[in-house]
Amino acid sequence: MPKTARLAATLTLTAAAVCGPFAGPALADPAPVAKSLYAPSALVLTVGHGEASAAVTPERAVTLSCAPKPGGTHPAPVDACAELRYSGGDFDALSANTGAMCTKQYDPVTVTVHGVWQGKRVAYERTFANECLKDSAASVLYSF
Template sequence: MTISTTAQAVRGGLLTAVLLLAGTAPAQAAPAPAQPLSGDYLYLTVTKGDARSSDTRGTLLMCDPPQGHALAAEACAELAAADGDIAALPPKDVFCPMVYAPVSVHARGMWGGREVEYAQTFPNGCAMSARTGSVFAFDS
């Protein structure tokens, strides 16, 4: 093998390694907006799985007018009824399977002129939906 053939093989191997690593990197949530927002809004993320193999999705829920995900109007109405307090949302009366598939949620933003921060890990998506309603249902 000549030096140029060896160099080509090394470059090819490095390129393959980079492409493999790029393809296995976990999905990242979109960054929070840099510009200041007004009105009631929450930056929401949902992470499925554990920290090692997580799948994170994120969106900005704005409520004047409702926009940001598929159920924005419902989420804004639920939040308005709870004065922006996600922990105060009434739980739905549903039966969820006892399957452990952890889902972590995080919300950060402004509601009624005050800062809002909420973080919780649920045993599965059903338990998350039962407890948080439409707020984190932006993948629907």
């Protein structure tokens, strides 16, 4: 066998041995790979006095992360994340008043929520007539 033919045969066998396991349908149709095990959920909540967020200077701000586990600077992250999951991320449902007795004094308090909830962008704002009404909302989320 000529030297060139022997070299060609050796290269062909080596290539088949090395590349053989990579050929076939497994390479052509790989199984989908999970990009993440959970959808991100991280929020920044602020509260300040005034009617509109553009005119409101935040007086307090907290962070809330719900995935992979509850955390952040929110005073009750476990309960706040549980409320959000239960409401399906509906912030208006969490703003309902419990019927507490509050004065009719108008001193508006605005709460804002910005960030990502279960992989979706969130921008929410709610203005309460006064601090008492904000505190009487049936939610741990706004208690910071």
